[in-house]
Amino acid sequence: MEKKTTFSNCLQIIPKTSFLRPEELITHRHVEFEAHSGGLKRTQNEVSAAELEELQRAQDSLRAQLSVPRIERLGGRALARWQEKQQVAEVIRKDGKFENFGYSNQGKLYLEYYEALFLLEVGRLQLEYYETIVSVEQAYVLLLGELESEKYEHYLVYSALSRAGYIVVKHQPQRLAQPAVTSEDCIWALLKAKVQSQPVPEHIKDSPFYTLVEKRMEDVKDIIVSQKIEASPVREEAIDFHFDTQKRKAPAEPSKEPATKRAKFCPTGQSLVDQLKNETSYAKFEKLFQKFDIVQLEGKDYTTDESIDCPLKITFDLHLHNEGFKKSSPKAPAFNVIILPPRFDFPHHKQISNILKFHTAPLLVVSVSESKQIQAFLYHIS
Amino acid sequence: MFTFQCKRKRCPYKSFNFSPFPICENGESYQGTFSGFSVEIQDPVQAQSLYDNGCFGKGSKSRGGPASGDADETLLLGLEESCFLAFYLEVLSIEDLSGSVMDFQAFLTAAKQLNERFVENLACYLYLKSKNWVIKSGIKFGGDFLIYKQSPRLYHASFLVTVQTPCDVDYYQSKNLKGVQRVAETSDKDVLLLRVAQAGDVSRPEHLQEITVTETIVRRFNYSTFVQSKQQQ
Amino acid sequence: MILTLLNGTGFIFNVNDYMELRSKHRIMGAPVGTANTKGWSPNQSTLPVELSKFETQLVLDEHIAQLVDKSQALKAPPTPEKLQEYQADFESRLVAQETSLKREKLRETERYMDKILTGKRNKLLKQGNMDKAAALTAEDVLKEMSDNFKFDRQNALVELPCEHLREHSGEKIYGPLVDTNSLKYRIFKDLWKRGKFVTSGDAFGADFLVYPGDPLIYHASHIVIVQDTPVIKPLELVAKVRLSVIVNKSCVFAYDSEDSKEIHYQTVSWWNPSK
Numbered sequence: 001m002e003k004k005t006t007f008s009n010c011l012q013i014i015p016k017t018s019f020l021r022p023e024e025l026i027t028h029r030h031v032e033f034e035a036h037s038g039g040l041k042r043t044q045n046e047v048s049a050a051e052l053e054e055l056q057r058a059q060d061s062l063r064a065q066l067s068v069p070r071i072e073r074l075g076g077r078a079l080a081r082w083q084e085k086q087q088v089a090e091v092i093r094k095d096g097k098f099e100n101f102g103y104s105n106q107g108k109l110y111l112e113y114y115e116a117l118f119l120l121e122v123g124r125l126q127l128e129y130y131e132t133i134v135s136v137e138q139a140y141v142l143l144l145g146e147l148e149s150e151k152y153e154h155y156l157v158y159s160a161l162s163r164a165g166y167i168v169v170k171h172q173p174q175r176l177a178q179p180a181v182t183s184e185d186c187i188w189a190l191l192k193a194k195v196q197s198q199p200v201p202e203h204i205k206d207s208p209f210y211t212l213v214e215k216r217m218e219d220v221k222d223i224i225v226s227q228k229i230e231a232s233p234v235r236e237e238a239i240d241f242h243f244d245t246q247k248r249k250a251p252a253e254p255s256k257e258p259a260t261k262r263a264k265f266c267p268t269g270q271s272l273v274d275q276l277k278n279e280t281s282y283a284k285f286e287k288l289f290q291k292f293d294i295v296q297l298e299g300k301d302y303t304t305d306e307s308i309d310c311p312l313k314i315t316f317d318l319h320l321h322n323e324g325f326k327k328s329s330p331k332a333p334a335f336n337v338i339i340l341p342p343r344f345d346f347p348h349h350k351q352i353s354n355i356l357k358f359h360t361a362p363l364l365v366v367s368v369s370e371s372k373q374i375q376a377f378l379y380h381i382s
Numbered sequence: 383m384f385t386f387q388c389k390r391k392r393c394p395y396k397s398f399n400f401s402p403f404p405i406c407e408n409g410e411s412y413q414g415t416f417s418g419f420s421v422e423i424q425d426p427v428q429a430q431s432l433y434d435n436g437c438f439g440k441g442s443k444s445r446g447g448p449a450s451g452d453a454d455e456t457l458l459l460g461l462e463e464s465c466f467l468a469f470y471l472e473v474l475s476i477e478d479l480s481g482s483v484m485d486f487q488a489f490l491t492a493a494k495q496l497n498e499r500f501v502e503n504l505a506c507y508l509y510l511k512s513k514n515w516v517i518k519s520g521i522k523f524g525g526d527f528l529i530y531k532q533s534p535r536l537y538h539a540s541f542l543v544t545v546q547t548p549c550d551v552d553y554y555q556s557k558n559l560k561g562v563q564r565v566a567e568t569s570d571k572d573v574l575l576l577r578v579a580q581a582g583d584v585s586r587p588e589h590l591q592e593i594t595v596t597e598t599i600v601r602r603f604n605y606s607t608f609v610q611s612k613q614q615q
Numbered sequence: 616m617i618l619t620l621l622n623g624t625g626f627i628f629n630v631n632d633y634m635e636l637r638s639k640h641r642i643m644g645a646p647v648g649t650a651n652t653k654g655w656s657p658n659q660s661t662l663p664v665e666l667s668k669f670e671t672q673l674v675l676d677e678h679i680a681q682l683v684d685k686s687q688a689l690k691a692p693p694t695p696e697k698l699q700e701y702q703a704d705f706e707s708r709l710v711a712q713e714t715s716l717k718r719e720k721l722r723e724t725e726r727y728m729d730k731i732l733t734g735k736r737n738k739l740l741k742q743g744n745m746d747k748a749a750a751l752t753a754e755d756v757l758k759e760m761s762d763n764f765k766f767d768r769q770n771a772l773v774e775l776p777c778e779h780l781r782e783h784s785g786e787k788i789y790g791p792l793v794d795t796n797s798l799k800y801r802i803f804k805d806l807w808k809r810g811k812f813v814t815s816g817d818a819f820g821a822d823f824l825v826y827p828g829d830p831l832i833y834h835a836s837h838i839v840i841v842q843d844t845p846v847i848k849p850l851e852l853v854a855k856v857r858l859s860v861i862v863n864k865s866c867v868f869a870y871d872s873e874d875s876k877e878i879h880y881q882t883v884s885w886w887n888p889s890k
Contacts, residue, residue: 011683011787013617015780017629019708022715025772041834045827058831059638066630066662070651070777074709075769084690123651123775130692132701136648137628137779138689140621140663146686148623152647152665159649165609196611272597273541273574276514276531281402288403292470293512295505298579298594320612342817345554348546349577349596364603367556370667370815372645372660375560376605382597524854561820561858568861 020069029071070123070136077126078119080111082134082142089116089127089143096124099327100167112170113143113151114158121159153341153368154315160374161337161366167319169327171336186213199362201332218278271297271382297382312347314355315339318364333361340367352381389538389570402514404435404473412467412474414459416484419496421464421476422456429457437516437533438463446534460519461493461500462507469587470508486587499547502578505593506545509576520544523565525573541574541599542566548580563602572599616680618671619663620788625671625682627664628778632680640679641812642670643830648777662777667815668792669803675790676804682792683785701781709771716771717764724760728753798878799841802869805878806839820858825867835864837882842870845879852883860885 020028042051078095082088091102091109101119102111111119119125120139127134129142144151161168190213192198200210276282282289317333319325338355340346347355347365356363365377404412412428414421423429423439426448432438433447439457441448448455459467459474467474469486476484484492493500503526510517515529520542522528528539544562559573566573575598582592616632618625627633627644636642644667646660666674674680693701724731732753739748793800803823806813812826812833821838838859840851847868859866868881 009787011617011681011785012782013683013685013785014782015778016631017776017778017780019776019780020774022708022712022772025712025774026715026719029772042828042832043834043836045833051828051832054832055829059634059829062831063630063634065659066633066646068650068661070775071772072775073769074771074773077773118649120775121649121651126773126775131698132693133705133773133775135628135779136663136775136777137619137626137685140626141619141686141689144621146620146623146684152622156647161605163649164606165613166605271513272599273510273515273529274513279514279532281532282514285402288471289512289514292466292508294588294591295509295512296591296594297509298596320609322613340556342556342815344556346556346559346600348554349575349598352598353596364605365600366605367560367818369556369818371818372647372665373818375818376603377563378601378603380599380601521850521853522857524850524857526850557817557820557822558854559820560818562854564820565854565857565861 020071025071028069031068070121072123072126077124079126079128080116082116082127082129084129084142087113089113100169100325103170103327114155117143117155118159118162150339150341153339156368156372157337157339157366157374158316161316161318165321166334167321167325168316168337169319169333171314171317172333173314186210187217190214190217272380312338312340312344312351312355314363317361335364336361338363338365340365342368342370346377347379349381352379356381391536391538401435402516403471404432404438404467411472414464414468414474414476416464416476416478416489416492418479420461421459421474423459424456426453426455429455432457432459432467437518437530437535438467440518461496462504463517465489465493465504466507466511487585490584499545501584501590501593502547503545505578505590506543506576506595508590509595510543517543523569523571524562525566528571529574538569539571542571543574543576546575546577548577559600563600567602572601574599616674617785618666618674618680618682619785620682620684620686621663622665624668624792625666625674625680627666628662630662630777633662633664636674636679637829640674640677641807641810641829642666642674642679643812643814644670669800669815672790672792672795672800673804673807675792676795682788682790684788685779685783685785688783688785689779709768709773710766712771713766716766717761720764721757721760724757725753728756731756798843798871802839802841802878819862821855822869824864837865837867838862839867839869839880842868845870856883856885859883 045051076095078091078098079093080089080091083090089111091098091111094109101115102109104110111125116125116127117139120127120134121136127139129138134142144155158168189198189200193200277289314336316337316339318335318337319331320334323331323334325331338347346367352363363379365379367375367377369375412423412432413425414423422442423432429439429441429448433441437447439459440446441450441455442458443450443452443455448457464474464476465486468476468489476489478484478488478492490500493504497503506527507517510527510529516531516533518528518530518534518539520527523542525542526545527543528534529541529543530539531537542562542565563573577596577598579594579596582589584590616635618627620626627636633644636644644664646662647665648661648663650659650661671682675682732751735756736748736751739745739751795801799822803813806823806825812828812830814824814826814830814835816822816824816838819838822841823839824835825837825839826833826835838855840855855868856866866883868883870879870881871877872879
């Protein structure tokens with residue numbers, strides 16, 4: 001907003017609606033909302049009577065849905081006070097399951113702005129400001145503010161992921177100590193990856209057993225799969241990312257490349273599309289393939305001299321409910337979340353690899369579109 | 383752990399004995415003519431051989447390999463694959479319309495006039511080719527390449543590849559990436575973004591070894607079904 | 616109509632205002648509030664509705680609504696008089712519920728009368744009071760309930776209103792919020808003036824989605840791509856047109872005429888010769 005061209009004056013606002021009457025409070029308390037199912041949508045506007053009627057029904061239903069009030073017993077909500085200076089909500093009284101919310105400081109429990117607004121909107125929190133109960137509108141003004149702010153996107157993502165069933169907490173930057181990995185852990189992680197497409201945790205991949213176990217499993221799978229080819233002409237297969245932790249095989253012909261080139265190449269960078277090298281056709285023509293295998297994958301760059309101006313950072317960590325999340329001693333999260341506001345470009349390889357340097361959980365880029373749709377994207381990088 | 387689709391086509395070819403490259407015996411090479419926008423193979427035997435061994439090119443009257451049966455159907459090779467066959471695999475000789483043989487420098491100059499990002503595209507082509515992919519134009523899906531396992535006759539494309547230089551930022555614009563991603567997703571492909579680090583002067587085929595690429599795969603993730611599947615365990 | 620300035624754009628907290636904007640003025644906005652009702656799907660949202668900056672600008676341009684910054688009023692501590700007034704009002708709304716709550720309690724009792732009567736009779740029978748058990752009637756139960764009813768403040772119902780229901784003030788904001796001469800805004804406004812519903816298409820990979828009527832019952836008919844120049848890059852053309860095909864819409868490229876006085880629209884459809 002351009003402040004220079006803005007001039008303003010004062011306006012007195014007298015709300016058109018008033019508080020519900022006692023009888024209305026009782027009748028509206030348990031309004032069950034039934035979602036409108038209008039059947040197939042139309043593609044053309046023919047301005048027919050049937051259309052107008054259908055539209056009226058759909059609008060009435062939307063109005064009813066948006067009119068559901070937030071009513072609760074005075075004693076039925078948790079209670080917090082908004083502290084404008086510190087921009088925090090101090091919890092005065094807890095109610096119901098509260099263990100995944102807030103943080104303690106000097107014996108007091110505080111809620112982040114997104115937690116407070118979420119609890120308030122779902123009807124679990126009464127937020128007070130100078131001894132008055134704030135309306136939703138006032139809460140937006142106090143907690144999120146009148147200026148354009150990333151808080152709005154953060155709140156939308158927090159709310160959507162919480163409602164979807166995740167435990168969403170503020171990102172914890174510290175690395176967690178991992179217990180030693182056994183070859184059995186590797187087997188389980190690989191099985192989970194194959195059967196449930198769960199990502200293999202980095203600490204397992206780093207284990208010296210990992211490549212061995214994986215190779216063994218691949219071999220067994222190859223035997224099984226190769227039998228299947230003859231049996232069924234139509235099939236779908238997923239080729240698994242073969243993690244080649246060994247150095248690239250030296251070219252059969254003497255390399256003409258300068259030594260610096262090799263030094264630049266860092267073996268930790270892994271291609272994501274190397275799988276077809278396991279085909280028999282590759283083995284048969286390996287020398288030929290290597291002849292023109294000259295464009296290389298850029299190694300992971302661990303230098304810090306090139307400071308990358310990345311406006312994106314990890315905002316939230318996601319945990320799963322059935323994994324025994326504890327606020328006091330969180331385990332490694334299931335995902336790290338980067339929030340992408342509208343009009344922001346998707347992060348590119350350098351930015352992601354820079355972020356991944358310090359983090360081990362799979363990275364979700366959650367985009368909030370201008371129309372407030374929330375879409376998540378999983379990044380895989382070399 | 384990253385896995386991707388390799389969806390086999392419903393087709394009569396069960397498995398056929400193919401070679402990923404056309405191999406020239408006794409030093410003979412394929413003959414092509416640079417027509418101004420692609421390299422044409424006139425000889426039908428050579429055309430068929432190039433298509434059958436590595437699926438290079440496209441029939442001038444067909445969607446895939448030359449299949450019309452017309453005597454005047456030629457095989458059209460794209461710029462990158464022509465360059466690859468001629469100067470890296472060294473099985474193709476390219477002549478210009480006046481009949482003189484084009485060397486790498488001449489071909490590069492001509493190709494760069496048609497596509498200012500030819501060097502970057504070529505680097506990505508080589509990069510993927512060395513990993514045993516069959517590479518076709520990605521234009522019909524709005525990308526640079528489509529890459530296949532073995533052959534487009536046997537498999538659907540696994541990736542829609544987009545080549546990028548550090549100076550193009552348009553691809554990362556949220557609406558563009560989401561659009562390409564959605565198109566790829568509906569046809570069971572992944573989007574592979576190859577970012578090519580700025581190439582220096584390229585005047586000889588081996589100069590491409592100075593170029594490095596990075597890979598990024600962006601896939602839509604349904605966070606609701608994921609968490610529901612976890613809760614059911 | 617009054618929009619509240621939040622996030623640098625207009626927000627609506629009143630359901631009537633929103634329905635009017637939507638049905639009368641074809642302004643969609645996006646519900647961003649978290650619903651408290653169980654059974655809603657996680658992707659359904661409720662009031663407040665956030666208007667995009669384009670939408671806010673449009674309703675300001677068309678004098679449909681006013682934009683008001685309420686931050687000063689709603690952040691200011693209430694004066695002691697206001698606070699007293701508020702507390703008296705709040706208390707009176709609690710106390711006013713006594714008769715209603717009592718009536719509701721009795722209604723509940725009546726609803727479960729059969730079970731309550733059986734329970735009470737069994738209890739009396741166990742105590743050996745056969746006569747009392749036989750004589751017990753619904754009226755007795757209701758009278759007892761009524762006599763023993765005690766109003767407990769904690770049980771009084773409190774509504775958490777969406778829009779701020781007490782009188783307050785705000786500063787009018789005149790904008791502009793966006794560059795009204797920008798091509799994208801002019802296209803947005805032009806499409807809207809043609810009687811369409813126009814929403815942002817960025818989740819789809821486009822600039823706008825155009826609907827022939829309220830998206831409640833109509834699918835979008837077009838995706839619109841804003842072009843800085845009339846020249847469309849081949850890859851972009853294919854990417855966007857194919858996108859439009861898979862989502863079953865027409866693809867429109869919109870760009871300025873050379874003198875920037877007119878907007879041109881170019882519809883491109885996919886023709887498949889083999890079909």
